[in-house]
Amino acid sequence: MTHPAARPTKVTPLSGFPEYLPEQRIVEQHFIDVIRSTFELHGFPSIETRAVEPVERLLGKGGDADKEIYGIHRLADDEGGAAGGREGQLGLHFDLTVPFARYVVENAGRLNFPFRRHQIQKVWRGERPQEGRYREFTQCDIDVVDAGELAPHFEAEMPLVMAEIFAKLPIPQMIIQVNNRKIPEGFYRGLGIDDVAGTLRIVDKLDKIGPDKVAALLVEAGRTTEQAQACLDLAAIRTEDTTFVDRVRALGVENPVLDEGLAALAAVIETGAAAAPGAMVADLRIARGLDYYTGTVYETQLVGYESWGSFCSGGRYDELATDGKTTYPGVGISIGLSRLLGLLLGKGLVGATRKSPSAVLVAVTDEGSRPRSVAVATALRARGIPCEVAPAAAKFGKQIRFAERRGIPHVWFPGARDSGGDQVKDIRSGEQVDAAAESWTCPVEDLQPRVVALGE
Amino acid sequence: MTHPAARPTKVTPLSGFPEYLPEQRIVEQHFIDVIRSTFELHGFPSIETRAVEPVERLLGKGGDADKEIYGIHRLADDEGGAAGGREGQLGLHFDLTVPFARYVVENAGRLNFPFRRHQIQKVWRGERPQEGRYREFTQCDIDVVDAGELAPHFEAEMPLVMAEIFAKLPIPQMIIQVNNRKIPEGFYRGLGIDDVAGTLRIVDKLDKIGPDKVAALLVEAGRTTEQAQACLDLAAIRTEDTTFVDRVRALGVENPVLDEGLAALAAVIETGAAAAPGAMVADLRIARGLDYYTGTVYETQLVGYESWGSFCSGGRYDELATDGKTTYPGVGISIGLSRLLGLLLGKGLVGATRKSPSAVLVAVTDEGSRPRSVAVATALRARGIPCEVAPAAAKFGKQIRFAERRGIPHVWFPGARDSGGDQVKDIRSGEQVDAAAESWTCPVEDLQPRVVALGE
Numbered sequence: 017m018t019h020p021a022a023r024p025t026k027v028t029p030l031s032g033f034p035e036y037l038p039e040q041r042i043v044e045q046h047f048i049d050v051i052r053s054t055f056e057l058h059g060f061p062s063i064e065t066r067a068v069e070p071v072e073r074l075l076g077k078g079g080d081a082d083k084e085i086y087g088i089h090r091l092a093d094d095e096g097g098a099a100g101g102r103e104g105q106l107g108l109h110f111d112l113t114v115p116f117a118r119y120v121v122e123n124a125g126r127l128n129f130p131f132r133r134h135q136i137q138k139v140w141r142g143e144r145p146q147e148g149r150y151r152e153f154t155q156c157d158i159d160v161v162d163a164g165e166l167a168p169h170f171e172a173e174m175p176l177v178m179a180e181i182f183a184k185l186p187i188p189q190m191i192i193q194v195n196n197r198k199i200p201e202g203f204y205r206g207l208g209i210d211d212v213a214g215t216l217r218i219v220d221k222l223d224k225i226g227p228d229k230v231a232a233l234l235v236e237a238g239r240t241t242e243q244a245q246a247c248l249d250l251a252a253i254r255t256e257d258t259t260f261v262d263r264v265r266a267l268g269v270e271n272p273v274l275d276e277g278l279a280a281l282a283a284v285i286e287t288g289a290a291a292a293p294g295a296m297v298a299d300l301r302i303a304r305g306l307d308y309y310t311g312t313v314y315e316t317q318l319v320g321y322e323s324w325g326s327f328c329s330g331g332r333y334d335e336l337a338t339d340g341k342t343t344y345p346g347v348g349i350s351i352g353l354s355r356l357l358g359l360l361l362g363k364g365l366v367g368a369t370r371k372s373p374s375a376v377l378v379a380v381t382d383e384g385s386r387p388r389s390v391a392v393a394t395a396l397r398a399r400g401i402p403c404e405v406a407p408a409a410a411k412f413g414k415q416i417r418f419a420e421r422r423g424i425p426h427v428w429f430p431g432a433r434d435s436g437g438d439q440v441k442d443i444r445s446g447e448q449v450d451a452a453a454e455s456w457t458c459p460v461e462d463l464q465p466r467v468v469a470l471g472e
Numbered sequence: 473m474t475h476p477a478a479r480p481t482k483v484t485p486l487s488g489f490p491e492y493l494p495e496q497r498i499v500e501q502h503f504i505d506v507i508r509s510t511f512e513l514h515g516f517p518s519i520e521t522r523a524v525e526p527v528e529r530l531l532g533k534g535g536d537a538d539k540e541i542y543g544i545h546r547l548a549d550d551e552g553g554a555a556g557g558r559e560g561q562l563g564l565h566f567d568l569t570v571p572f573a574r575y576v577v578e579n580a581g582r583l584n585f586p587f588r589r590h591q592i593q594k595v596w597r598g599e600r601p602q603e604g605r606y607r608e609f610t611q612c613d614i615d616v617v618d619a620g621e622l623a624p625h626f627e628a629e630m631p632l633v634m635a636e637i638f639a640k641l642p643i644p645q646m647i648i649q650v651n652n653r654k655i656p657e658g659f660y661r662g663l664g665i666d667d668v669a670g671t672l673r674i675v676d677k678l679d680k681i682g683p684d685k686v687a688a689l690l691v692e693a694g695r696t697t698e699q700a701q702a703c704l705d706l707a708a709i710r711t712e713d714t715t716f717v718d719r720v721r722a723l724g725v726e727n728p729v730l731d732e733g734l735a736a737l738a739a740v741i742e743t744g745a746a747a748a749p750g751a752m753v754a755d756l757r758i759a760r761g762l763d764y765y766t767g768t769v770y771e772t773q774l775v776g777y778e779s780w781g782s783f784c785s786g787g788r789y790d791e792l793a794t795d796g797k798t799t800y801p802g803v804g805i806s807i808g809l810s811r812l813l814g815l816l817l818g819k820g821l822v823g824a825t826r827k828s829p830s831a832v833l834v835a836v837t838d839e840g841s842r843p844r845s846v847a848v849a850t851a852l853r854a855r856g857i858p859c860e861v862a863p864a865a866a867k868f869g870k871q872i873r874f875a876e877r878r879g880i881p882h883v884w885f886p887g888a889r890d891s892g893g894d895q896v897k898d899i900r901s902g903e904q905v906d907a908a909a910e911s912w913t914c915p916v917e918d919l920q921p922r923v924v925a926l927g928e
């Protein structure tokens with residue numbers, strides 16, 4: 017009759033699978049609550065997709081993605097030896113975009129287009145864990161997809177939602193960097209460069225290796241010195257308003273795709289400047305590693321922590337999914353919540369005011385009067401005040417220390433008055449006052465643990 | 473530059489991995505919100521554990537559990553052939569208790585005992601899917617664990633939390649059936665039966681095969697006819713108050729463990745009758761399949777849907793975990809949310825009042841005036857009113873139909889008045905009134921989608 021988990025086993029954390037203590041989880045929950053409520057304020061309903069997809073679909077992403085995928089198998093099937101090939105095999109999703117694309121096609125007849133949704137879920141990648149990279153992590157996505165055509169104004173809407181979230185969170189300043197893939201594409205073509213993708217891939221290394229090495233690589237790849245310099249000049253343009261247009265024009269390159277890109281990016285930046293001043297910049301070096309973006313692309317830096325990479329990224333894709341007849345273009349953006357919390361919690365930049373949801377600990381005078389303490393707790397909860405009853409009728413000093421250790425701000429003493437009435441003590445100030453469970457007002461700032469910015 | 477997910481692929485649902493449409497997900501979110509907020513009202517902070525545990529730990533549960541476990545493996549490792557043995561192998565958790573036990577031992581030095589937590593997460597089992605059974609499903613657990621000893625009053629607290637949740641949800645009546653393992657154990661021993669576990673296992677089949685077959689099996693297993701009848705008499709006792717004690721006494725069996733069990737169950741039922749009248753019954757046939765429970769056990773029936781099995785179960789275990797020095801006894805209870813929603817959504821017993829979080833659709837008169845519509849939406853959101861801007865400056869009739877299809881109750885028309893002021897229409901009543909985004913009051917019942925009981 018022993019729980020077999022009770023066998024003492026060596027317990028060690030798994031690298032890349034972060035877990036939080038309750039007080040850290042309160043921070044995570046607060047972030048998720050703010051993210052979800054803001055998504056909903058903007059009309060994005062939630063969906064969740066199953067954790068698994070057919071491996072074939074996950075591999076559709078191509079490249080070296082298959083190195084990062086976890087397959088799953090029933091242990092009971094292990095007896096039969098290794099699974100023979102990937103047919104019918106399932107794997108854990110490594111992002112929320114591939115499952116969303118499948119969900120849209122699967123449910124197209126039951127969704128209303130343009131369809132907007134948010135999705136906050138864990139994803140898994142079998143990569144080597146490192147700073148800001150995990151094997152299990154939480155992504156928070158919004159996307160809008162339409163059937164056939166997607167209006168460009170959605171590209172301006174996405175970063176506004178994120179800017180609103182960042183403004184509500186206790187974090188350093190976030191800067192959303194926006195570009196449009198058509199700008200480098202048109203610019204490169206205007207320069208006479210045919211290998212747009214190859215050139216983009218090299219320019220994308222700017223942050224890592226610097227302009228000199230990028231120029232050398234471009235020349236190595238067949239670009240002229242002048243072309244390489246023009247590519248670097250373009251990538252160096254970063255403006256908070258639409259003056260980037262004139263600065264690109266000043267480089268003297270002409271191309272109709274470039275014109276389209278400049279107009280589209282100007283529209284996004286104008287909308288941003290009007291609705292969320294200071295939250296966005298046009299940054300013409302942003303390319304995004306993934307090659308399926310076709311228009312606007314987003315990355316986001318936390319000011320002062322640029323080396324951590326992007327905390328919020330996305331872009332427009334012309335073909336999120338297709339069922340063979342209809343194609344679904346979309347635009348989306350995603351917060352890398354685990355990376356953000358890894359930084360903020362790891363560096364002690366954010367914390368919760370207490371470990372427990374309880375605002376009140378109801379003391380117990382003796383075990384015989386526990387029902388009275390339970391009745392107090394029931395009355396407080398009926399009025400929305402989170403509370404718990406002391407675990408034992410210990411000395412009051414010990415009961416107060418129980419509350420202190422959890423950060424519970426108030427301790428309730430049933431029958432503390434000579435008249436038999438109750439009292440409640442704010443254990444931070446030591447002030448103890450008469451109170452009745454049916455009428456006592458808990459200070460609003462004490463009702464829930466609060467999540468606050470802390471000094472580094 | 474094509475998103476490879478765009479390759480048309482046949483898309484079919486995976487059996488046992490349910491997914492919801494947005495309007496169903498609103499129901500699920502409402503249930504989770506009520507569950508979480510009630511857990512927090514009772515002072516249970518949240519934790520989440522990683523999705524994976526070492527397979528060795530998962531197998532610790534013994535029995536045929538390994539048939540149900542999904543192992544995970546990096547696809548990139550497949551090239552090396554089948555994994556050689558289970559050492560270091562990871563699997564998806566199949567419940568939240570085994571991971572919680574590991575979490576307690578791993579973090580014991582950083583937790584305050586008695587430690588209470590709630591945990592709402594997905595779990596995975598590779599079983600054959602059937603009515604109410606899934607391969608991926610969501611569990612909502614609360615547990616209290618202590619180091620060394622756990623006070624018995626926690627056994628009375630658990631079902632009260634659940635009763636409060638059930639009372640807040642739009643569902644048929646839930647009855648929490650409570651028993652104490654010591655009652656059958658002491659009773660069987662008092663009858664002279666040594667094989668307590670074997671007898672319990674047979675009696676546990678009562679709901680499935682009925683009393684006659686149970687009696688036959690008991691006799692087959694070596695019990696006398698009189699013993700078998702006494703076991704059935706005990707299992708037939710079900711009372712809403714503590715009269716079960718007298719009814720057990722009337723069976724004339726004496727045993728000190730039986731006395732302990734009766735006193736403990738009476739305490740739980742008394743507390744329940746005081747705090748949540750009608751929510752609990754003492755039901756002496758409840759045993760719980762898992763054999764690690766040592767005291768109180770809980771199961772829960774939805775009245776009218778008894779054949780679906782238990783929607784909320786748990787109990788007390790004397791050894792949740794141990795690190796070799798300290799043992800951690802605990803008590804816990806868990807809602808099987810996916811089973812509950814599978815029933816309620818499958819039978820159409822519950823639904824959301826709309827598909828979209830938006831309370832307002834802001835119409836767009838022409839694309840040139842879209843910024844004005846965006847400004848209206850920004851002003852409404854700043855006052856907590858969820859809204860979205862129409863996707864295209866189509867005819868107003870078409871924009872209203874866009875809102876109708878999503879159940880968005882209000883459509884806002886910027887500049888609809890001759891004076892240039894705005895108007896808003898309740899598209900259910902057709903009433904259209906003057907309004908300003910900075911002051912219009914959205915009816916409270918329209919702010920969020922509501923989740924309501926529906927007729928069958």
